[in-house]
Every structure is written in C-alpha cells, then in structure tokens.
Amino acid sequence: MKKVRLLLVAGLVGMLALTIGVPAWGADTIKIGVIGPMQFVQGKGHWNGAIMAEEEINAKGGVKVGKKMMKIELVKADSNEFLNVTDATNAMELLMTRDKVDFVVGGFRTEAVLAMQDIAMEYQKIFIGCGAAHPELCTRVAQDYDTYKYFFRGTPFNSAFLVRTSFLHLKFVGDILKKELGLEKVKVAVVAEKAMWADPMVAATEGFLPKIGMESVGVWRPSPVATDVTAELSAIQRAGAQMIFTIFSSSVGIPFARQGGELKIPAVQVGINVEGQKDGFWEATQGMGEYILTMNTYCRGVEYNELTAPFVETYYKRFGETPTYTADTYSAIKAIVATIEETGSLDADELVKAMEVSERKVASGIVKYMKDEQGRHLHDLTWGPGYLTSLAIQWIDGKPVGVWPNKWVAAPGAPEITYKGIQDYKIPPWVIQAYKK
Amino acid sequence: MNLLRYHLRKLFLILKNEVFVLPSRIVVLLFFLTVLLLPLLYDDPYMMRILILASIFAIFAASWDLLSGFTGQINFGHALFFGVGAYGTAILNLRAGFPPWASIPAGALVAVLAGLLVGLPCLRLRGTYLALTTLAFPIILMGFVFSVPELTGGELGLSGLSRLARSRIANYYIVVITMLVLVTVMWKITDSHMGIIFHAIREDELAVKAAGINTTKYKLIAFSLSGFFAGLAGGLYAHFMRIAGPSTLEISMSFQVVIWSVFGGMVTIWGPVGAVFILFPLLEFFRIWPELRQLMFAIVVMIVLLYMPGGLLPWLRSKIENECPRCKIRNIATRKVCRVCAADLH
C-alpha cells in the first residue's frame, strides 16, 4: 500500500517537474525532431535513417551556417500513431514547444500526419513528411500557401504516381506472361485493401487494363488488417485470373502473399505490397511469399546513381537490414543541411524558398519539388525518368531482387532505362505449369 | 454597495460552512481554481494542449458514467457517440459551413440520434449481453465510414475544420469552461429526481417497474443524454484537432473510457473526471520511458484496481472523510463527532 502511494506521489512530482520545464539548450546545435511510430518498422526506419545522416554530418564537423559550424542534434519522438492519433499530436506539440526543434522529419499514418502537419505549421517549422503518400498533404500547400508552405514531401512520391508506376509494372509482367506462356489476353484480379488511398487506383484499373490487352475478372477489397484471405484466394482462382494486381500497405500483404504461395494459386502477384518491401517478409511468410513483385525504393545491388550503393550498404552494415522508404529521413536531413549551407541561414522562410527551386541528387534519384497545374507550389515530389522512379523488386530464393526498370522506354523515342543491377523477372513454376501448353 | 457586501458575506459563509468543512469539496474548489488560473501563471502551449484534451476526455468519461455507471447499462461501444459527434460536427462544419458554436451542438444532436438507435435494440439486453453487443456498434459504423469515403474521407478522415479560436489560450478557456459547465450539469442531473430513478434502475429494474415508472423511457433518456454529452466531447475534439477520423471509433477509444471511469470510481461523475486528469497527464509523463509507456500505464491501472477495486477517488475520499452513521452527512476523518447531529463517529 505504501508503495502505491509512493508511486503516485513520485508520479505527481514528476509531472510537476515536467511542466516546469527542461532548460533550453545552447544555440550551437541544430535540432531536428524525428517523429514516427518508433515501436514499429516504419518508425525504426525513420530513426535509423536520421541517425545515419546525423553521424555523417557531425563527423564532418557539422553544418556550416554562414561562418559558424553547428552540430546536429536529433530528438526522437514516438508518435504511437498506429494506436492513438491524439498521442501523435501531443508528441508533435512536445517537439515544438519543449524540445524546440528547428525541423521535423517523419510521420506515417495519413490521419495522424494531417493532424501533426497542422501543429508544425502553426509553429512555422519545416516538416518533411517521410511516409504518408496521400496527395492531400500537398494540395493543402497549394491551397493555403502561407499556412502550409513549411511542409514538404520527403518520401514516397504521391499516390497518383504510385498508380502510374505500378501500372508500368503490371504491363511489364503482363508482356512477359504473354510471351512466355503464349497467352492472348491476360486476366487480372484486382485485390486492394479497403482504404481511401487505394480507391483511385482501383477505379483507374477499369480503364487501364483493356488498353494494355488485359481483362479484369473482378475486384476484391479485403480489410487492411485481414489475417485470413483464403476465401478471396479461392474466389480469385475460380475467376480464372492469371495475374493478381495487389494494392496493400498494411499487414494483409503478408497473409495474402503467404497463403497465395502456399495454395499455389496459378496467378502471379504484382503491384504494391508494402510488407513485401521489408527484409522480414521472407520470414513472415515462411518463404511462401517467393515470386511476388512489389514496388520498392531500395534493393541491395541496384543503383539509381552513385549515392545509392554507399547509402544502402552502410545502412545494411549499421542496422542489419535494407532501408525501407521511411529511412529516407536520411535524404530529407541531408537536403535540409545542404540547403542551410547554401543559403547560410536558419530562417525557415528563406529555406522554403531555396528548397522550392533546388534540384538535388539523393540516394533514390533527384528530388525536385513540383507545382500544380495552376503553377502553385505543391511541395510534392516530381516523378519520372531522371527524377524519382522507384524500383520493382521480386522475391527470389529468400532475397529481394531488382527487376524493373528493365529496358523501360518511358515515352516513344525516349532512351531505354535499366538501372545498374537489375535482373530478369521470373514466373513462378506452378504458374508456368498451369498455363504452358 | 450593501448588496455587494451582502453577496460577499454570503459567499464567505458558504465557503466557510459548506466548502471548507470537507476536504473533498476543497479539492473540487482547488481543481476549478487551478484549471481556470493555471494558464495565467504559466502559459505553456504543451501543458495547455494536454489539459484541453484531458478536459474533452473528461466530458467523454463522465458521459459514460452517466449512462453506464448510473443506470448500469454497461456500454462497451461508447466511442460510437464520440465518433458520431466528431464526424457529425466535421461534416456540418466542412460541408454546410456551420461555425463551431453551431456545429458542435448539432453534431451532438446527431450523436443523440445514434444513442436512440443503439438504445432501442439494446433495451431488452441485460448486463454482459448488453456490454458485448454495444462493443459491436462502433465497428459496424467503421464499416460504414469506409464504404462511403466521399462523405467520411475513409481512412483519412475529414480534416481542415475551422479552429475553435485563434490562440491556444482562447481554445483552452473555451474547452475548460465548457468542461466545467457540462460536468456540473451532468452531476446535477444525477443528483436530481431523474438521477435517483437511474440509480434505482441499476439496483433493481423490476422494482422500479413495479413502482409504476416507465423504465424504458428512462433508459432511452439515459442513452440520449449520454450520447449528447459524448457527442459534444467528440465535436470539441474534432474542432480542436481539426480532424475527425476513424481513430475516434476504434475499440481502444471505447476501452479507454471504461478504464478511466472504473479507475476513477463509477457512479460519481467526479470520479471519471478526476481519473482523466490523473491518467491522461500520467501517460504523457511516461514519455520519459517511451518503450515502457503503455506497459507502465497498464500496470498502474491493474495495481490501483487490485487495492481499490471501487476506484481510486472514492477510496481516497473514504480515507479522508467518514459518513455519519446517524444522519448520513459526511465529515472529515479527523472529527470525533458529526458536524451536524453531533453523533459519535467511531
């Protein structure tokens, strides 16, 4: 009983101490807040990428601001956003008012990022979103520039471009199927988790599939957190699909890939499967996820440019895994630092102006912020050859292997693009067996 | 001048004879004064944010107590009212352009409707059946939210609601004063004739029926009232966070409110309110151990319940106050004889 009381008293005293506040730090450091679901892979990516950037920059002596050299200091904030959106906003407020950070990177769940964005904007701090793909985050910038101009998208590019890229993958694999298996028309089952970001993608497939000589046999919308999809898989097999276009950002990607592989459903899986982007995918699917293809940002052995391999390999050595896209906090911090050094200023408004016009090479391509049709600043990432394109990876024998872009011609007459380290796509043997005449 | 003096004297007398005689009343007075004066002394936006959210959740927790504590209709899906209030408010604000002072009460009326819709099929259910059935409602609504993304924004929710007020301190006073008023109103309701019927329904519904009281009517009233207050909390939340999303409907939200209320002590109104003001900052405090945060929270709840199964605040109150065995008036624990009837207290 005494202990309980003691605990309560300790708690109250602690809270008081917390409210009275932490002394302000010296002004010789640049503080960068890293916010994300730190208990989960996404947040770990945020933090690891940020640590790498911090270590590299500080090892060189820090950031040159005018004539002064300033070190970087990271502040970790657990947003807990998967479980509790209120928590995420509190964490952001804490970064702004207690830690008094100069910049923030991170964020994942769109509902939470929208709420956190408002708080960062209120304090006029630059916030680089490294996880949420929804266009809304950036349309806000265009619609209310004065309020939202401090927000930039760091990664991934917005979901409209995700659709375009995954359609390219769909066509890429479809053509291979036609050629190898002698199919005339490829039948596609569209399986998208029931989420708003996937809706336009599903709608777009209706129009797009016939254009590339494919036919839709149905649309399935399982819950993003479904754990058993055998019913969907049986139905898909019944429908006679040869390809499954997957649109998954959540845990449903694991059972779908695993059960599909284990039941040897004679259809190849192509699309977005965020779980398939992680190194743990092989273990999580008991190796049954072999042959699935998903869009991804990084893959060991594949290089966009000369910055890719050093980043991916150092990251792998340091943390024992391939960076996922949230680890692009690395590029985000590097970009901030480069902009600071160029302008020689820490003033947010000045930095925003400089970032809007800059074109910067990062490990995944070239970052250039775009404008919308009306010429308003959108602070969204430019997609396309020469900028950011992302990759497609296929799981082969326990490892992700880069398979796209492989001799990709982006527009008629444009040069073929094949990144260094790309290999050929492999059709699962049971699919070959099912259709090969 | 005389009038003023008269009122001051009266105030002084009330304070002296009614408030300062009982430590629990002093605590309530201190609580009112603290939340009202704190930002004047220390205007930290983070602290104000925590207290604003605590106030919103305090309304929410008290509304649960009003229904589940008083009438015994254990509602495991209270997030439904909160979520409907939040979404209703957001839709009215964004689509119909209602300002916050209109959209929040209107959103709460939508929540009343939800309260009736839930209340009607649940009238015949008892105890655990009711608890587990109500759990299903927010999940069904969540299915609805996802099936009409044009209206609800799907997993993004509805964002960009207008602010309650420009400055944080104005937000603070709007929310905190609303909370103090609403909680007082709820407490008054439970203290009224209706509150007694609520009590009686929990204790013995058959007896209440036998006394010629239409329990169905009162149960529906309880559902609507509770829905109204929870809806107000949801609306305030939507306007303060400037987003109403599916997270307002999650099971964790429903569980959270039950944890607060039972932890603080049910059938009191002030118990859940106090619990929110203890537990919500406590969870923030645990940020110093980010990995252990939720675990510590769960352990604190378990340990407190183990020693104080009736709730923390009633337990504390029973330590500092005794009830007179003869006239049922409460006395401070240090007194030997009752302050009203002079009966021996030991």
Place this chain on the structure above:
Amino acid sequence: MLIDILITSLINGSTYALLAIGFSLIFGVARIVNIAHTAFYMVAAYCIYFTTYRLGFNPLSAMITGIVFVSILGLIVYKIFIAPIREHEQAVLIGTIALAIALQEIMMLIFTGDYLSVPALIKGYATILGVKVFYQQLITFASVLVVLGLMRLFLMHTKLGLAIRATAQDREVANLMGMNESRVAMMAVVISVGLAGATGAIIVPLTTVEPFMWSHPLIMMMAVVVLGGMGSIKGSFYAAFILGFAEAMVVFLIPSGAFLKGAVALSIMILVLVVRPTGLFGVQFEEEG
C-alpha cells in the same frame, strides 16, 4: 461457389468456435468477462515462435510447451490480479483489459512489433471438391470436434466437470453443497486459458504473429459468445459457424465489399439479439447478489 462458401465458413467457424468455447466456459463458471482471453492466445503464439526459432524445438513440442506455459501464466495472473477483486465485476473487466494491454506491451518489448510467423504442423494443402484447403485448416476443424468431444466427456463424466456445471448453474447453492467454489473457478480459468493457448497453437501457423493479433479475434469471439448465448458451449459452437458463414457469404457474393465481413457478421448478431435477448441458447442468469 456454394461449395467454396460452405468450406470457407466451416473453417472460419471452427477458429471462432475454439476461442469462444474457452471464453464461454470462464464466463459461465466464474462470471469473468475475460477480455484478455485472446491475449493469452497471442502469448501462446509468441511462445511457439520463441521455442521453434530460438530454442529449436520441433513444431509439436513447441505447441505443447506453448499451451502449458500459457495455462500456468493464466493461473498465476488469475491468482494475483483477478481472484482478489472477483466480487467487483467492473474492476475485473478493466483488470482484464489492462492485462491484455500489458501482455501486448511485454510481447512488443521482447519481440518488437515486427510481423513474425511459425511453420505449419503439416505443410501444404488438399483439394476438396475443387477447393484448396490447407492441411492446417483441416487440423483446426478436426480439433474443434475433438475439443468439443473432450469437453463433453469432461463435463458430463468427471467429478470436476460436475462441479463446474453445478457452479455454472448456481454458484451459491454449489458452494453450500460443499463444492469449493473458488477452486472450481480456478480450474475453469486454467482450462479456459489452456484452450486459448491451444487455439493459438493451432491457428498461428495460418496467420501472422504480432502484438495486436488479439484484438480482431476478440471482437468476433465475443460476438459468437453473445449470439450463441453466454455460458452455453453448444450455443457458441453453432454461433461460430453462423458468423463464419456470414463472413464467407460477404467475401464471395460482394467481393468489393470484403472488408465489410466483420460489420455484416456483427449486424447479424445484433438482429438476432433483438429477437432473442439471451442469444440462441442462452439462459438469463437470475440476478445475483
């Protein structure tokens, strides 16, 4: 199509049935609404993961270790946290919620939030009437029947079973008849948690192991128990298949609404309860106190 629906619903149903029977038992006997029931199922899953991959056990002995470990854990937790406050219904409710959160957090601390998996007892699938079914799913279905059979034998033909039934019927009278009510309750807890562990062991190879895997089955399990009638094992059994059938229908008939399967199943439950407030086979417990 019809065959797909039927087979899928049998398999979905057996998962729910296994969980619901344990939950129903502990409620029927000890009047404990154990929100942490599926959390024990999660702990069993992690235990199997741990023994398989870190200690190198074979799947079967990992399963048995998992079940035993969870039963003991359940007993300890019951003794420390639940038994002292059993009389306070609400406190028990919150206590079990807090317990579930605590277990979830502990698993998160040890194993992080990453998605894990364990190997199946028998790998591969069979084709029944043109529908592909995992062997593991067949095992699930068979174990439901076995568990039900054993439960029936145990409840009808052993002394402890008789005591459990008596206590479920009327706690006070059973106590007066010389049955040690708290011991019976304790045994019911152990059996129930053991069942949760067994369910975990059987189903885990089919799903993903993660710290939040307890919340989805929790809702469906409660829906099953309520629909079947609380405390009625037979009811839980039928209700599990009804809801499994409802879910399968949604997936097959409106594929683009597959995410609604939970919501539809829950709506059915509410509709049934409007007509029969005590579920399909439930009996209204007389007010105790």
